[in-house]
Amino acid sequence: MDEQLIQKKFYEILIEGKEKHPIESLGELFIEENKKEIANLTDIRFAQGEVYFQHLDYEAAIFKWENIEGKLGPWAKKNIADAYFELELYDTAESIYKDVSTDNPVLKMEVFLQLFSLYIVGMKHPLARDVIKEAVAFDPDYPNVTKMARAFFEEQKDWPNAVELAVNESIRTESMAWFDVLHAYIKQGVAQSSAPDYFARMLESLYQLEPVRFEKMAVALWKNYKYTDSYFNWLEVITELIGKGEHSKEHRWNDLSNQYQEAFSRLLEGKYLIRDLKPVIPSLLENWLKISNGEQTIHAAAAVASWNKVFPESMNMLIVHEAEGILNQSSKVKGGLTASETLFESIAAWAQENELAVGYKLKWMIRELLNTNSYRLLLAGSAGSGKTSFMEALVGQTLGVHDYSGTISVQDSSESAIIEITGDEQKIVTELGETNGQKGSIMDIHLSSDYLQKQTLRVVDAPGFNGEKTISSDFQHHLAGSDGLLFVLDARAPFTGVERDLLLDIQAAAPQIPIHFLLNKMDTVYSDQVAMQMEDETWNKVNMYFPKAKVFTFSNKYEDSKQLNDFALFMNSNYRQDDWKEKRTEKVLNFIHQTLTYLLEKRASTERKWEHSIAWNEQMVEKLNGAMNQLADLEKEKIKTITKSYRSFKEEVKSEIFTKIPEILHNCSNLITENSDFSQVHVQLNQEMNEKIQEYVKQTLMPDYYHSLQKWISESEMEFTQSQQFMDDVSSGFNELYQEERIGLLGDFKVLDDWRRDADRMTSGIRIENVNILLRRTPAQLLLKGAGKLLGAIPQNKASMYNRYKKYLENEDFLDVALMISDRFLAQFELFEQSIERDITLFFRSAFSMLQKTIDTTQMETKEYQETLLHMRENPEVYRDPITLFEVKLNQAERLEKVEKRRLGKLQRNI
Incomplete structure (x- = not known):
């Protein structure tokens, strides 16, 4: 019935067995039913609407369905909405669909699906998403509804909802098809937005259903979260799941075990703190050991044991005992050298990120050890024993390195190169004689040598011992x-007591290294018989302390080819018989130990460096402030001295004016005669007096003042030069402390040029404005001028007027005139004087600025150092924890190496 209603073929039930057209058959039924006293036309009208709909007469169908009530009413309303949908009246259709009210789950689902189609056609994708999710939630078993939802989500790239659908359907149906869909989503990387615990129930279900698929799913999720903030959450999820699951060793969880191994290694690379790892690592290791098989079990067991060693009691002791048992019973493990290389590279990378230098010498040594294509033979001996000459004989050419004070390494290579290596740098050397080397340096020579290539040999020539009683750290390094x-x-003089003691120290420092001897310079022995006797005596001496050692005789005078062939046999018989390649891993691990120790010491050294830098900077600021105060005192002194000097000569000039001006005016009495016109004589005298003053100013006063100014400027230059000398001494002192040219205090000598220019300007073309000398209204002048006008015209009174004027000019002090002349003459020089202090300050300004800048920079550096030191002290785990975790990885590698050594030991015993 529901299917016929969905397909709009309910009418087939009513006209079953009738051969006429459905419309005609339904018409006849309608007429028959209508004749009844109580007619029930609902079913017929509903059926007629279906037929009209099938024949695309949507308006007629709507007309028939509009008044349908009862059980078919909701279906009729849904069909009306379908008709409007076909008529593309989408808003009307949507409104009617939403108005359908029914308890029939099939009808409800059909409405959902029709709305879904409606929203897709109308490009209302968010509404389509909501309605299809509602449909799936209502009845996920409804035919094709989940397939439609999945197709829609994928088309819209709505990955969160696609993932949610796949997870829910996987759990609900336990269908492998849905698990595979989800797995594909995860591999595409579209599931990262979901938290790891969201997948826990799905994984648990798959774990029980299909272990193989579970492993693939878990690995995909692991890779999905590996580089995200959800990584630790994922580790918690997978750890809990594996931990509580029943596990059979019959299934080999190789891929998942690899993920555990990689996770353990990655977590210990210095990016995480111990407090973050302690809650995670023990369970992770327990699960890894639980699921691992074969060689992976050995790696997991070594990880458990190494973690427990660094963090005792952090692991379940039953698991620890199991791990120790596995390690004790294991007989083989591969890839130790490669794993050691990876560990060193991760340590070096972490050190570089934290501004720490592992050291070029250490990096070089690790790189050399990782190359197992050639045997590393170390030449040692007393200075003058002929080591370098023997090395040149092996190489087949003269190297010219006899004066080199460092270590020399020579290897065969198709590309020639000379590289000098120190702890701090690595540089290319163009000529062997270009450098004598510093203590501890290494000259790495790459050249073409048939003998080294054929013997797969690399020779390292250590500096000769020269009376030392102990071996150096550099020699121990090599x-x-x-x-x-x-x-x-x-x-x-073979095998002296000093050589014996040194060799015993060498044997104690490296008990595993094979030691043999070269008796060199045999050409200095007088005869073959003596040579044979000496060889025997030397071997006997050596044998007392080194019973396994052999002695090879050599001389540059003997035939080269035979000696070299014999030496090749000597090498193969006495050196290459041991498992030197297998020992390389152990050597690399030892150097990694040294690296970690160095980094721990570097931490303390760095802290001390910051403390020293802070203290030193604080002292420098104190010294710089002292220099600032000294410079300020010097500035004040120079202002006082130079200003005082200027005022001194200015006062001398002023004093001269007060002497000379009255004298000049007194002498003007000679300009009066008895024949003078005393009615106008004061005017004439006033003019002539001013001219005398102008002449004095121009010819005497101004030149004298100019000369005094130049002398003052020269004296000031000497004062500035003395100041510059002081500043040079200060600069030199500070630069010596800084050990660099950081401070250069310079005075601004342009001030003197400005003063010279001002002196020329002020003393050139100056003219003093005429002074009212005899035209003023003083009582004496008024009486003279009045008498001159009244009596000057009378001849007999001229003598009297002459005497009166002469007496007045000779007896008047004229100090007021001298004052006016002084004020007018010195006016611009007074302004110049006011600027002297400012100009002297300009001379010192640059020096003050540099000192202040240095103080500011030093204080800023001090603040940065203090913040860095505070951060180091407040967060010691940021530095300490990574090294501790590297120690865990190192311990794991060492345990794996012990497994390999035990295997080799068994092989040797069997042989």
């Missing part, structure tokens, strides 16, 4: 990185 030691003895 000893630890060598496969064998050849100690060169001088035939003229």
Whole structure:
């Protein structure tokens, strides 16, 4: 019935067995039913609407369905909405669909699906998403509804809803098809937005259903979260799931075990703190050991044991005992050298990120050890024993390195190169004689050598011992990185007591390294018989302390080819018989130990460096402030001295004016005669007096003042030069402390040029404005001028007026005139004087600025150092934790190496 209603074929039930057209058959039924006293036309009208709909007469169908009530009423309303949908009246259709009210689950689902189609056609994708999710939630078993939802979500790239659908359907149906869909989503990387615990129930279900698929799903999720913030949450989810699951060793969880191994290694690379790892690692290791098989079990067991060693009691002791048992019973493990290389590279990368230098010498040594294509033979011996000459004989050419004070390494290579290596740098050297080397440096020579290539040999020539009673740390460094030691003895004095003691120290420092001897310079022995006797005596001496050691005799005078062939046999018989390649891993691990120790010491050294830098900077600021105060005192002194000097000569000039001006005016009495016109004589005298003053100013006063100014400027230049000398001494003192040219205090001598220019300007073309000398209204002048006008015209009174004027001019002090002349003459020089202090300040300004800038920079550096030191002290785990975790990885590698050594030991015992 529901299917017929869905397909709009309910009418077939009513006209079953009738051969006429449905419309005609339904018409006849309608007429018959209508004749009844109580007619029930609902079913017929509903059926007629279906037929009209089938024949695309949507308006007629709507007309028939509009008044349908009862059980078919909701279906009729849904069909009306379908008709409007076909008529593309989408808003009307949507409104009617939403108005359908029914308890029939099939009808309800059909409405959902029709709305879904409606929204897709109308490009209302968010509404389509909501309605299809509602449909799936209502009845996920409804035919094709989940397929439609999945297709829609994928088309819209609505991955969160697609993932949610796949997860829910996987759990609900337990269908592998849905698990596979989800797995594909995860591999595409579209499931990262979902938290790991969202997949827990799905994984648990799959774990029980299909272990193989479970492993693939878990690995895909692991990779999905590996580089996200949800990584730790994922580890918790998978750990809990594996931990509580029943596991059979019959299934080999190789891929999942690899993920555990990679996770353990990655978590210990210095990016996480111990407090973050302690809650995670023990369970992770327990699960790894639980699911691992074969060689993976050994790696997991080593990880458990190494973690427990660094963090005792953090692991379940039953698991620890199980791990130790596995390690004790294991007989083989691969890839130790490669794993050691990876560990060193991760340590070096972490150190570089934290601004720490592992050191070029250490990196070089690790790189050399990782190359197992050639045997590393270390040449040692007393200075003058002929080591370098023997090395040149092996190489087949003269190297010219006899004066080099560092270590020399020579290897065969198709590309020639000379590289000098120190702890701090690595540089290319163009000529062997270009550098004598510093203590501890390494000259790495790459050249073409048939003998080294054929013997797969690399020779390292350590600096000769020269009376030392103990071996140096540099020699120990090379000893630890060598496969064998050849100690060169001088035939003229072989195996001295000092050499014996040194060799015993060498043996104690590296008990595993094979030691043999080269008796060199045999050409200095007088005869073959003596040579044979000396060889025997030397071997006997050596044998007392080194019973396994052999002695090879050599001389540059003997035939080269035979000696070299014999030496090749000597090498193969005495050095290459041991498992030198297998020992390389152990050597690399030892150097990694040294690296971690160095980094821990570097931490304390760095902290001390910051403390020293802070203290030193604080002292420098104190010294710089002292220099600022000294410079300020010097500035004040120079302002006082130079200003006082200027005022001194200015006062001298002023004093001269007060002397000379009255004198000049007194002498003007000679300009009066008895024949003078005393009615106008004061006017004439006033003019002539001013001219005399102008003449004095121009010819005497101004030149004298200019000369005094120049003298003052010269004296000021000497004062500035003295100041510059002081500033040079200060600069030199500070630069010596800084050990660099950081401070250069310079005075601004342009001030003197400005003063010279001002002196020229002020003393050139100056003219004093005429002064009212005899035209003023003083009582004496008024009486003279009045008498002159009244009596001057009378001849007999001229003598009297002459005497009166002469007496007045000779007796008047004229100090007021001198004052006016002084004020007018010195006016611009007074302004100049006011600027002297400012100009002297300009001379010192640059020096003050540099000192202040240096103080500010030093204080800023101090603040940065203090913040860095505070951060180091407040967060010691940021530095300490990674090194501790690297120690865990190192311990794991060492345990794996012990497994391999035990295997090799068994092989040797069997042989």
